[in-house]
Amino acid sequence: MKTQLAGAVSSTGPERAVQRVAVVASRHELDELSLAEVPWPGVLVDRVTDETFDDYLDGLGGEPLALALIAAAPRDPGPVRVLRSRPERLRTRVYLLARSPARLLPPGEDDWDVEGTVDLDRLPAEGLARVVENGLRAYRALGANPLIAEYYLDTTYDRIFDWFETTKWDWREVELSRIRRELLTEPEIDILQESAIIEFGTLPGAHNFLREWADEYSFSSWALSWGAEEARHSLVQCRYLREIGIEVRAKHAMYKREPYPMGENRAATLMMNIISESRAAEYYKTLARLTREPVLRTIWRLLGRDESRHARAFFVFCKELVDGSEENAVAAVRMAYVWLADRGRGVKHPAGFFYPHSSSTSGLRRIEQYAPVMTDAADGKVLAMIRNLLADESVRSVGDLKAYLRRKVA
Amino acid sequence: MNDVTREVYRIVGETLRVPPAELRPDVLIRAIPNAESIKMLTVILKVERQFDIEIPDEATFGLATVGDFDELVQTLAAGRAAPIGR
Numbered sequence: 001m002k003t004q005l006a007g008a009v010s011s012t013g014p015e016r017a018v019q020r021v022a023v024v025a026s027r028h029e030l031d032e033l034s035l036a037e038v039p040w041p042g043v044l045v046d047r048v049t050d051e052t053f054d055d056y057l058d059g060l061g062g063e064p065l066a067l068a069l070i071a072a073a074p075r076d077p078g079p080v081r082v083l084r085s086r087p088e089r090l091r092t093r094v095y096l097l098a099r100s101p102a103r104l105l106p107p108g109e110d111d112w113d114v115e116g117t118v119d120l121d122r123l124p125a126e127g128l129a130r131v132v133e134n135g136l137r138a139y140r141a142l143g144a145n146p147l148i149a150e151y152y153l154d155t156t157y158d159r160i161f162d163w164f165e166t167t168k169w170d171w172r173e174v175e176l177s178r179i180r181r182e183l184l185t186e187p188e189i190d191i192l193q194e195s196a197i198i199e200f201g202t203l204p205g206a207h208n209f210l211r212e213w214a215d216e217y218s219f220s221s222w223a224l225s226w227g228a229e230e231a232r233h234s235l236v237q238c239r240y241l242r243e244i245g246i247e248v249r250a251k252h253a254m255y256k257r258e259p260y261p262m263g264e265n266r267a268a269t270l271m272m273n274i275i276s277e278s279r280a281a282e283y284y285k286t287l288a289r290l291t292r293e294p295v296l297r298t299i300w301r302l303l304g305r306d307e308s309r310h311a312r313a314f315f316v317f318c319k320e321l322v323d324g325s326e327e328n329a330v331a332a333v334r335m336a337y338v339w340l341a342d343r344g345r346g347v348k349h350p351a352g353f354f355y356p357h358s359s360s361t362s363g364l365r366r367i368e369q370y371a372p373v374m375t376d377a378a379d380g381k382v383l384a385m386i387r388n389l390l391a392d393e394s395v396r397s398v399g400d401l402k403a404y405l406r407r408k409v410a
Numbered sequence: 411m412n413d414v415t416r417e418v419y420r421i422v423g424e425t426l427r428v429p430p431a432e433l434r435p436d437v438l439i440r441a442i443p444n445a446e447s448i449k450m451l452t453v454i455l456k457v458e459r460q461f462d463i464e465i466p467d468e469a470t471f472g473l474a475t476v477g478d479f480d481e482l483v484q485t486l487a488a489g490r491a492a493p494i495g496r
Contacts, residue, residue, distance in 0.1 A: 264448075334452075342470070402467065
């Protein structure tokens with residue numbers, strides 16, 4: 001094996017880290033392939049004979065291999081098979097170099113996750129530079145998220161999609177023309193306005209989810225559905241208010257437009273949302289039970305059901321993270337403790353927590369005071385989810401969360 | 411400044427990344443730039459471990475100043491140590 005550093009490395013940052021490329025061919029073919037004169041900053045090129053490729057991979061140990069350019073003999077993907085038989089090398093991108101690409105892989109054996117084939121007889125003037133550039137871009141795009149599976153549908157998003165999709169409510173269930181204004185109380189109208197405004201806070205929540213989960217597509221795809229459903233919550237309540245002669249000012253949506261700081265741990269972010277959705281679910285369900293106005297009862301019942309579904313979906317994604325990492329479990333429990341224990345100055349909710357300049361903080365307090373027991377009910381459900389997350393039936397109170405943290409952190 | 415106070419200030423300073431000279435009894439905990447709830451929980455867990463005490467949940471997020479926190483730790487630590495000393 002012969003190594004050449006092609007070009008200088010100007011920075012040690014992750015986007016400029018040295019990336020290793022292996023050119024694999026027979027000894028005879030290696031002599032014909034000239035790569036080193038192409039200036040690829042930060043690219044380390046190893047020239048490896050096909051007989052020694054297995055040993056070469058052993059020698060790399062845990063070091064990443066970004067790209068393999070493999071000069072395979074027609075109908076023999078030997079080195080590709082060697083590479084793909086190693087699960088830790090699934091991210092390595094592969095191009096096949098050949099004189100007759102059409103005959104390169106036997107029919108039915110084209111599932112080696114090869115990016116493309118390069119006809120060495122028809123190389124453009126820049127030679128293999130474009131191939132290397134594309135290969136490295138593809139490698140970087142894959143990222144390092146351990147939850148990304150080999151196949152697109154092997155995701156939590158796919159597992160929960162049907163359940164989520166088939167339990168959506170339909171706008172035809174909400175008959176705004178049948179509102180009975182005389183059955184509404186002034187406190188209810190006040191709470192309705194606050195609920196509509198608080199729901200505006202979910203939009204930057206969706207922005208943040210996409211930023212925080214930028215290296216994957218499973219949770220991000222679900223977050224789009226979540227955001228679309230949450231956006232309906234403001235809309236339906238604002239439309240109801242318009243029907244009874246009250247317009248909600250756009251400024252409330254604008255106040256909540258700005259993004260809040262990204263979380264430091266995804267499991268913790270999800271836990272925060274499990275709690276806020278569980279509480280929102282109980283608030284809406286309680287409000288639906290208390291109101292005498294049938295259309296508003298329907299709306300709040302539907303929104304309560306949505307928030308409950310959301311809490312369970314956040315739980316599924318959180319469990320995925322916690323199952324593989326005690327660090328994530330501890331981060332989730334820390335967040336749970338802070339949000340469940342700290343009720344002294346009113347219930348925490350992202351809408352009030354991140355947007356203290358809007359009316360959400362006082363609005364949430366008014367909603368909580370309207371039916372105080374509902375937060376206890378919600379938090380009881382959160383504790384049940386935490387027991388499931390940790391596979392620990394002994395977690396029954398906020399004090400138990402603290403005890404868990406003492407054991408793990410101390 | 412006794413040993414307990416010195417240790418409390420050290421843990422608060424290290425965890426919240428505040429120079430020890432800036433920590434005084436009248437400094438409001440919520441005014442310290444890094445003192446958000448999760449970081450404060452870390453402070454609490456470290457102090458509990460250091461002094462083998464248990465800080466009540468209601469106190470964890472209700473403390474106003476660094477001095478209040480120190481005083482609470484002093485009381486809890488003294489309470490824990492008292493039976494041993496008698």
